[in-house]
Amino acid sequence: xxxxxxxxxxxxxxxxxxxxxxxxxxxxxxxxxxxxxxxxxxxxxxxxxxxxxxxxxxxxxxxxxxxxxxxxxxxxxxxxxxxxxxxxxxxxxxxxxxxxxxxxxxxxxxxxxxxxxxxxxxxxxxxxxxxxxxxxxxxxxxxxxxxxxxxxxxxxxxxxxxxxxxxxxxxxxxxxxxxxxxxxxxxxxxxxxxxxxxxxxxxxxxxxxxxxx
Amino acid sequence: xxxxxxxxxxxxxxxxxxxxxxxxxxxxxxxxxxxxxxxxxxxxxxxxxxxxxxxxxxxxxxxxxxxxxxxxxxxxxxxxxxxxxxxxxxxxxxxxxxxxxxxxxxxxxxxxxxxxxxxxxxxxxxxxxxxxxxxxxxxxxxxxxxxxxxxxxxxxxxxxxxxxxxxxxxxxxxxxxxxxxxxxxxxxxxxxxxxxxxxxxxxxxxxxxxxxxxxxxxxxxxxxxxxxxxxxxxxxxxxxxxxxxxxxxxxxxxxxxxxxxx
Numbered sequence: 001x002x003x004x005x006x007x008x009x010x011x012x013x014x015x016x017x018x019x020x021x022x023x024x025x026x027x028x029x030x031x032x033x034x035x036x037x038x039x040x041x042x043x044x045x046x047x048x049x050x051x052x053x054x055x056x057x058x059x060x061x062x063x064x065x066x067x068x069x070x071x072x073x074x075x076x077x078x079x080x081x082x083x084x085x086x087x088x089x090x091x092x093x094x095x096x097x098x099x100x101x102x103x104x105x106x107x108x109x110x111x112x113x114x115x116x117x118x119x120x121x122x123x124x125x126x127x128x129x130x131x132x133x134x135x136x137x138x139x140x141x142x143x144x145x146x147x148x149x150x151x152x153x154x155x156x157x158x159x160x161x162x163x164x165x166x167x168x169x170x171x172x173x174x175x176x177x178x179x180x181x182x183x184x185x186x187x188x189x190x191x192x193x194x195x196x197x198x199x200x201x202x203x204x205x206x207x208x209x210x211x212x213x
Numbered sequence: 214x215x216x217x218x219x220x221x222x223x224x225x226x227x228x229x230x231x232x233x234x235x236x237x238x239x240x241x242x243x244x245x246x247x248x249x250x251x252x253x254x255x256x257x258x259x260x261x262x263x264x265x266x267x268x269x270x271x272x273x274x275x276x277x278x279x280x281x282x283x284x285x286x287x288x289x290x291x292x293x294x295x296x297x298x299x300x301x302x303x304x305x306x307x308x309x310x311x312x313x314x315x316x317x318x319x320x321x322x323x324x325x326x327x328x329x330x331x332x333x334x335x336x337x338x339x340x341x342x343x344x345x346x347x348x349x350x351x352x353x354x355x356x357x358x359x360x361x362x363x364x365x366x367x368x369x370x371x372x373x374x375x376x377x378x379x380x381x382x383x384x385x386x387x388x389x390x391x392x393x394x395x396x397x398x399x400x401x402x403x404x405x406x407x408x409x410x411x412x413x414x415x416x417x418x419x420x421x422x423x424x425x426x427x428x429x430x431x432x433x434x435x436x437x438x439x440x441x442x443x444x445x446x447x448x449x450x451x452x453x454x455x456x457x458x459x460x461x462x463x464x465x466x467x468x469x470x471x472x473x474x475x
Contacts, residue, residue: 104303111271111295112371113321122316126307203307203351 008157013185015157019075019150020143023082027090027139028132030083035094036124045095052088060085061149073154081150086139097131098124130204133197137190144186159185224249224407225288225375230279231432232265239265241432242279250405252443254418257428258472263411265433267377270409271297294321296368296376296406300383302360304352310363311348314338317370335370342366342396358389362396369400376401376408383413394421395449415468419461420452427471437471439464 037044064081071077105123114122151160159182166174198206223246232240240262247253255263268274269281272290281288297303304313318331327335339345342362352360361381368376382390394417401408412418418425422441429436442461446452455461 102301102303104299104301105305107271107273107299108297108303108367109320110273111290111297111373111377112317113291113294115321118320122308122320123305126305201307203353 009162009181011157012159012162013181015155016147016151016159016182017185019078019082019147019158020140023079023086023143024136024139026079027083027087028136031087031090031094031135032132034091036098038091039095039098048091052091056088056092064149068153078150078155082143082146085146086142090135090139093131093135094128097128101127129200130197133193137193140186140189140193144182223247224284226282228280228282230269230276230281232262232269232274233277234265234274238432240269240276241430241434243433243435244279245426245435245438247407249407251423252401252408252410252421252441253424253426254422254441255409255411255426255428256413256415256418256468256472257426257433260431260433261428262433263428264379266428267379267409267411270375271295271377293375294371294373296371296373298364298368298376298378298381300380302352302364302381304360304363306352309349309351310344310355310359311335311339313363314366314370317367338366338370341400357385358393361385361389361393365393365397365400369404372404373406376406378408378410380411380413382417390417397421398443415465415472416456419464419468425468427468429472439468 034044034048038048039045060081063084064077067077067080067084071080101123105127106119109119109123147158148160148163151158152164155161159178163175163178163182166172166178225247227243227245230240230243231238243266255266257263265274269276270290272295283289283293308316314335315327315331318327318335319325336345339348342365344359344362344366347355347359352363355363361384364381368378382393385393398421410418410421412421419442421443423443425439425441426435427437427439428434442455446455
C-alpha cells in the first residue's frame with residue numbers, strides 16, 4: 001500500500017474523481033432540466049418518453065467506438081460514456097419524483113399567489129431532493145464501474161488505468177490495493193451524499209425507521 | 214327561500230356558469246350572487262359539482278360557459294389572495310409548523326424577509342390555534358387536529374379576499390371537529406373573508422354558515438339557499454340551547470329530506 005502512494009496514486013484518484021464529477025454534474029443538470037420538463041409538461045413527456053425508452057436498453061458500452069470516433073480518445077469520450085449511461089435513469093427518476101408530488105401542494109400555493117419560481121423553490125425542489133440524492137447514489141456506483149472501461153484507453157491516469165496496469169504487469173498486490181482504494185473513495189463519496197441528505201431532510205427520521213418495519 | 218334576507222351589493226357573481234369535465238357537464242348554468250363578509254356553506258351529494266365550484270373559484274378549472282364577476286369586473290383568481298384548505302390539508306412534509314404559517318406572509322411577491330412585527334404576528338397566530346408548543350414540528354409528527362389547525366392558521370394568516378374550504382373537518386372525530394368549528398369562527402372574525410365551505414355534515418353547514426347552498430342533480434345546480442345560523446348564537450351555551458330547539462331539529466330534517474330527494 002505505501003508503495004502505491006509513491007506511484008502517484010493521488011493523481012490517479014484525482015483524475016478519476018474529475019471524470020466522475022464532470023460526468024455526474026452534466027448528467028444532473030441535464031437530467032434536472034429534462035426531468036422537470038417531462039414531469040411538468042405532458043407535451044415534453046410525450047415527446048421524449050419514447051426516445052428515452054427506445055435508447056435506454058442499448059448497451060452504451062457498444063457505443064464506445066462511436067464515441068471515440070466522434071470525441072477522440074481524450075477526456076471527451078470518457079465523460080460522454082459516463083453521461084450516456086447514467087443520464088436516462090437520472091431523467092426518469094427525476095421525472096417520476098416530480099410527477100408523484102401531490103397536486104394539492106401546488107394548488108394551495110397557487111391560491112396564495114406564488115409565482116413559478118416560488119413554487120419550484122418551496123415545493124418541487126424539496127419534494128424531489130430525496131429522489132435526486134437517491135439517483136445520484138445509484139449513478140455514482142455505475143459511474144465507478146464505467147470508469148474501468150473508460151480509463152482503459154488514451155490515458156495514463158485514473159483508478160481504472162491504475163488497476164488495469166497493475167493487472168497486466170501481474171503486480172497483484174498493487175492491483176488489489178487499487179481496488180481497495182477505489183472502494184474507499186466510493187465509501188467516502190457515498191458517506192458525503194448520505195450526510196447531505198440527512199442534513200437537508202430533517203423531517204425524515206432515519207434512525208427510527210427500522211423499528212417500525 | 215323564505216329565509217332569504219336582503220343582501221348588500223354582491224361582490225362575487227356567477228352568470229350562467231357551466232363547467233364540462235372530460236365531456237361530462239358537471240355544473241349547469243349556475244347563476245348566483247355572493248356578498249362580502251359572509252360564510253357560504255355548501256351541502257350536497259357527491260358528484261353534484263361542489264368541489265368543481267371551488268376549483269373554478271380557485272382558478273384550477275376554467276368555466277366552459279358563462280362568466281364570473283368580482284366587484285363588477287372579470288374574476289381573475291390569480292390577482293386575488295385566496296386561502297385554500299383542501300381535504301388533505303396540503304401541508305408540505307418538509308415545512309415546520311412555523312414555516313408553513315410564515316409562508317402566507319412571504320410567498321407571492323409580498324415580502325422577502327419577515328419584519329419583527331411579522332414574527333410577532335406569526336407567534337400570535339400560532340398562539341391562537343394552540344400550536345406554539347409544536348411550532349418546530351413537521352406535519353408527520355402532528356395529530357389530525359393539529360394538522361388541521363396548521364392549515365387553518367396558514368389560510369387565515371394570508372388575510373385573503375376569498376377562503377375556500379373543501380370538507381376541511383371531515384377527517385376529524387366529533388369532539389375535535391367541534392373544537393375546530395369554534396376555532397374557525399374565532400379566526401374568521403379577525404379578517405372576515407368571503408368563505409365557501411363544503412361539508413357533508415348538515416349541522417355543520419347550519420351552524421357555520423350565513424347561508425347554506427344546497428347542490429343537487431347531475432349536472433349540479435344550486436337548488437336552494439337557506440339562511441344559516443351563524444349569527445343566531447354567540448356562546449357555546451346559546452348554541453347548545455339552539456340545538457335543543459324544535460325549530461333546529463325541523464331545519465336539520467328539512468335539509469336532510471331535501472338532500473335525500475335525488
